[in-house]
Amino acid sequence: MAAVLAHQGLLDRAARTSFYVPELAGTAFGDARIDDLLHMGTQVSYAGRPFDKSIEAQRYFAVIAPRLRPFGYSGPTTIREHLLTARAVGAPGSGFVHENGNVEALAEVLRRITGVSTSALLGELLWSRIGAEEDAYYVLDGDGVEAASGGFSATARDVARLGEMLRCRGAVGDRQVVPEEVVTDIVGGVPDGYPRRVRLPAAPPTSSATLSYHDLWWIPNDAHGSYMASGIHGQRLFVSPGLDLVVVHFGSQVVSPAVPVVPLVQAFLRLGVHLDSTAGAATR
Template structure:
């Protein structure tokens, strides 16, 4: 008799076991529910110079022997990849019919962009990370998020249950999707129909700041704080703080809930090259061309500012318990703790923005890999690091 799947596996029954389905959703999902654009402005795009390199000879040192880029891309179900070294594009590929001008979901990589906006507002003196969230959003008082500090949200430091249910990460992710998309709601659904309603059901099950728990609600509560501080939407804020400054080539988009509020934790889509521009700006200490888009103090401390305690030495979401906990987490960015000061934004199915100042490297990867024990994940961070070392002549 076949083993009965655990409850945590049931969430992937809606097509997520098919890479082609994931790929279609990644590029058309913003067309199936309401979305709001992040305007690129009227200026000319920031140029991306191209430089030829000998990457055809690159081989990743996998446990099963050297692996070339084509085989890596196939294993990772890569939709597109962009590699920039010292400010120039050295590799750009689009696969499976995906086109360069089409926005692609960044999934949870978008969490890091929200963290970046929060850090900028703190630098401007508009946000106190040690204030309780309810100070900014009184409606969240009494919830697991409202009674936490902003800094707890930035480090996934809240413990909660929703609507009195025992907490289960995979199932809560599916319930969050049902809040956003009516077509994902089961028959007779009577749960929350907006992000605000969803957050209002969260109750603390432990003191904030004692444990790392990767949970979408932290990011949505943080986005509510940023909207309250600035008085503008998340789309407008990202446009003003980042998208206009980096010289984006295309508009980006956020999915909206039923009340017109952006899904900040994973509803963002943008083109490969524009996310590359965002990463290159951060690699250069917050500068794009002759514009200082993000304060240098913010950009330079993404990797070095990770605090001791519950946000250090954590695993990627969904990683096996046997995986070494070698990562840190700071302001919604993952920190590999390598010798190069690298940091990355990471999303499900292989969405990555990898920035390595020490390797002069920026990599953007869009993928559609299924999440299953029978589909081993490609170690993209290790691949990117070895790629940077190869480009710098270190291996």
């Protein structure tokens, strides 16, 4: 959605977040550029705590889910309050740190630009135009604001429709839903200044950094122009235009340093190559 609004000239990627959300000025997100949010380029500490991804994930869950708050919790109770506690510990764009606050700050920017909620914007730009069979749902915080970085719920069939629209360069049949330039830019290259190779958050620090990250999409850098949206517990939307392949995977994998990362991307690619070769043989 951010890329579409930028394509329409409504969102300036080079602008600071505080230009759109003035109350975030002085925070790690407010002083960052929109492109920093889209590439996980902020260096952040919340409420003076040293950053630890697993701890901050638990704190984020406590913000949006009262039942997950520890005894005696006195921290933020809304996403906006949570973002206001973020302070920069490094220059924006100086490194890659996968952090939910980037997506939440970006979602607030989109709400300010359009004047509508995240769910209404998604419905207008995408969901109502891809032939979705079912409504999709967002988790809400105490202010009734959608959580943009997690908690989105939709059927596998409708997520596949979203992926198929992207595989077809933004089109559904003869109707262009998303500008073709927006879709092709997903794998068009990471902008200068951001890391070219990164690893999934759950990957061991000793593992090779082979993925790229652009506009909140993971890029496997394979020969087929593939890209992927990835959820914390194994949910995946994998789009591979070169293999004519869209894969939706719903999972519930354990997130622990003691549990190896499941090689889903490799499995998807092997599946796609096999189907592609089978289809080619049938054609011949």
